[in-house]
Amino acid sequence: MVKRRKRNSFIILASALLLTGCVNSELEITKNDILEVARDDANATKKECSNISIQEDKKYYTVSFDTTTGSYDYKIGKDGIIQERNYKRSNSDEAKEVSTIAPVEEKKEETKTETKKEEKKESTSFDENQQAAIDAALANAGLGQEDVTDIGCTLDEATQQYTVTFTFQDIHNTAIVDVATFTVLSSIQS
Structure with missing residues (x-):
């Protein structure tokens, strides 16, 4: 009987807190959020x-960071919505891509199955700008070109x-990339 009262009290308290949070339209998100x-x-x-x-202004936060x-x-915005x-893209990314190509070529010599996969992937060639758009879309998805199949641009x-398309683990991905900046504007998985 005592456990049931405690549980009911907890449910009432949780409901009150939830309602209080919903009424407060000025709810702001923390820097960590x-x-x-x-x-x-x-x-x-x-x-x-x-x-x-992370810099805080009156109506928004400015966040910057580097990745590989x-x-x-x-x-x-303080409501958690991205405004800009x-x-x-870093120049070291190009050097990293070059270093990952060499081991792939070694694998081609190791087994016939891997050679056929690589030849199939390389059968579609892209110009320099298309490849930059593909690289941007894959980086946005956290993937490398060796991770995906059916690449199109x-x-x-x-x-x-x-419009960059590729398949990763049976999921079809489409990314829209700006021609001038090679920035991914949107991405959709289906």
């Missing part, structure tokens, strides 16, 4: 982020955007 919003948008873990900076693929700058997003000249 804002950083989590930015990291989630960038598909970056805590370990992948360095040089983290580039630098991210965000302007996030900027991504600058088309340019919509009217909107000046690339």
Whole structure:
């Protein structure tokens, strides 16, 4: 009987707190929450982020951090909604990509199955700008080109955007990438 009263008291207290939170329309998010919003948008873990900076203004936070693929700058409202997003790709990313190509070539010689997979992937060639758009879309998803299949990239000249498509673990992904900055504007999984 005493346990039941405690449980009922707890439920009443939790309901009261929930209602109080719903009534308070001025509820603001903490700096840690804002950083989590930015990291989630960038598909970056805590370990992948360095040089983290969070500045608080009256109506928004300015968040910036670096990852191995580039630098991210965000302007996030105190309601947790991203108002602006900027991504600058790092030059060290290109060097990293070059270093991962060499082991793949060694694997081609090791087994016939891996050679066939690599030849199939390389059968579609992309120009330099298409490859940059693909790299941006894959970095945004936290993947490498060796992780995905069925890669495609088309340019919509009217909107000046690339549409990058790829499959990862039987999930079809589509990303829209800006032609001028190679920034991922949106991504959809289906």
